[in-house]
Amino acid sequence: MTVRENLALSRLREFHPLNRLTDEQLVVLVSRAERRVHRPGQRILERGARDGMDFFLLKGAVELVAADGRQTTVNAATDKAATAIARLQPRMFDVTAVQPCEFLVIEQAVLNKLLQAAPLEHTDDHGSGDADADDGHRLLMEFYAELKSNQVSLPSLPDVAWKVRRLADREDSSADDIARALTADPAMSAKLVRSCNSALYRGFSDVRNVRDGVVRLGVKTTRQLVTVFAMREVFRSRHPELQKAMDRLWREARTVGALAYVLAESATRIEPEEALLAGLLHNIGAVPVLVHSEYHPALLASPSALEEAMAELQSDIGAAILENWHFPPAFVEAARHGDDWFYECAEERPQLVDLVIVARLHARISQGQSEGLPEFEQVPAYRRLGALELSASRSLKLLETARERLDELQRLLAGH
Known part of the structure; x- marks a missing residue:
């Protein structure tokens, strides 16, 4: 149903990017949104779905489950709930209510139009600065609109880092498994061996191969360092x-x-x-x-x-x-x-x-x-x-x- 109850604007401003809208725009947003309630155990969002909607959690708690089985709980009025739940589409999580929940649901297309029309927060009144501010503001609004509709191309986690992180998260993975994944990337292998022989991680003898490096560092440290070294490519x-x-x-x-x-x-x-x-x-x-x-x-x-x-x-x-x-x-x-x-x-x-x-x-x-x-x-x-x-x-x-x-x-x- 269309939202009829009075929803405090201050509550809406706790969400990103709703806090960029004016009071008048928030009133319009509420008039176009729906208030939805869900019982504990009820499935709210399906992984892989494309529904074009944003779900802002007003009350209750939900559980998000990723394709790899990783779970996280999101409670209303916390930092995790400061943006739309599982907002990237196709949906990357199954979302299920674990407490009685209430959502404000709005079409992404409606929110995008409001964001594009949102006022500039910081203006420059000195000559050409206005043009710069207009361009900056236009990019801001386009980015928010495109991010919400998943048209922005987000960078991918470099392949070797993704593989090592996945292996490290598995209880049955060994140092040999991780070393094999690393040796497929000679540059990354060299960086890991070099780090083992640096002043930060040096032992009694030098490390000469990737497997010994993984053993010296441990799976957890290897996982983080490989991601660290991969970041340069982003x-x-x-x-x-x-x-x-x-x-x-x-x-x-x-x-x-x-x-x-x-x-x-x-x-x-x-x-x-x-x-x-x-x-x-x-x-x-x-x-x-x-x-x-x-x-x-x-x-x-x-x-x-x-x-x-x-x-x-x-x-x-x-x-x-x-x-x-x-x-x-x-x-x-x-x-x-x-x-x-x-x-x-x-x-x-x-x-x-x-x-x-x-x-x-x-x-x-x-x-x-x-x-x-x-x-x-x-x-x-x-x-x-x-x-x-x-x-x-x-x-x-x-x-x-x-x-x-x-x-x-x-x-x-x-x-x-």
């Missing part, structure tokens, strides 16, 4: 100017990843390799923005408009990419909120998102980009890393002490 473009921007994104990702690794070692129980990977992935959502900008010559000619588009879009798109790659929720959270200095994770213990936020803060300071940054004590993620008893001076001293480790990580990621 930051590629055939357009020379865009490749320069990709290289800059990759350098930023390397810096944040290395800093997150050192912070994880010093302040948390999080595996350093997980922190490294989360840092590398924090800006991956900017990659499709750069690829898509090839079709917008005016935007390519305006670096400031392109930067604004990447800043506005990379969080939502990055989260969509990692969901598409079946990454754990902690990685998705880090991609979605890693650029929000004031985000506070609901979990009691420090999470990947905390490390990414604090690593980004340090990266900006180390690059002399302190203007506009909040004070350390104002950043919730910084306070949550309590085991370090961090202060601004102690924090910077810690990273200076770990300089050799940071340099080694950068050398590994740069392929030296």
